Amino acid sequence: MSKIRTEKNIAPKTVILEKAAGLFKTKGFAATSMRELASELGIEAPSLYNHIGSKDELLQEICFKVANSFILHLTKVENLDQSIIRKVELLIRFHIKMTLENFDEVFVANHEWRNLQEPYLKKNLTLRRNYEKRLVSLIQNGIEKKEFSKINPQVAALTILAALRSLEFWQRHKKNISEKTLEDTIVHQLLNGIIQ
Amino acid sequence: MSKIRTEKNIAPKTVILEKAAGLFKTKGFAATSMRELASELGIEAPSLYNHIGSKDELLQEICFKVANSFILHLTKVENLDQSIIRKVELLIRFHIKMTLENFDEVFVANHEWRNLQEPYLKKNLTLRRNYEKRLVSLIQNGIEKKEFSKINPQVAALTILAALRSLEFWQRHKKNISEKTLEDTIVHQLLNGIIQ
DNA sequence: CCTACCGATCGGTAGG
């Protein structure tokens, strides 16, 4: 009876994916039911399947969309003619922007990818590890060029990636600090530390 | 027929909690069934309920045990007569030790607390926010004493806490690096940054 | 500790 409300030619599937990301973020993938998702969209559960293939498919699309965005940007940055420090800075800033602009999707991709079914689980893990390795190489490169101190590049890479997850906690403080300030502060802290 | 195997007077409930933490970590709380847990312990699902009250109870015990450990240690550190830098360093080192020594529990407490039922969900969130606030105060204190540069103490606190989650990725690299080196490297990176 | 079993809920299909 009541169609999914789509503004300005947005495909119903897109609307479903958005709502799904929000629910998966708040309740977790496994704890979210298709009836709940349908209810939020104002339709009955079976109607969802006119637009999507399965619940698993929703998680797959969210996880791989996010992964591909990060990989695409990393490739661009690698090919820039810039200092390594600048490249790492650009990566950090991109993570922050992506996270703030696509909060639900990034959150779900980070927390719920474990619920992917094979072969997607393995594929996703490979993409993540590959991304990490390329960041490690970049940092290794920076150490060789004396831009970075003699840190352990693996520890540095994983620490930076994990630190960027702090953005997940920032939603509730959003009003207190501008995105620009937040970006600059995090970049400075990760590159320069906090000691006077 | 087959009892839960407990070595050296370990309570059956302890064994159940350990296995549960392992499963919740790998599959997530909602995606783990009590039949699966029972099967791993070599018993039938209904037998679990001779030792525990409910599935929810398992998650509660894990989350609050971990939270209380961190809070207890924070209180100790706050009362020490040491520099703020040293106090923050001690906190970082404790997080690393706790995470490496109680990997499954810490992982579950960090990732699955969203699956707690009220009033435990709210209680747990309060504990987490309170912990964060006390770390922010400590850092604020360090800025006032000129031990830290004029960073944003909230950003600094959340970045440090998030960065410590990088330990979750370190299980698979364990062989490559000693715990001592890992600790020193992370402490140095968070306090001093990575730039030469 | 088990077997037997319950009501509830799940993802998804059939058919219109």
Place this chain on the structure above:
DNA sequence: CCTACCGATCGGTAGG
């Protein structure tokens, strides 16, 4: 888009 409904699985109880 709906109603009607399916088999599977869930957390948990009864009773021994």
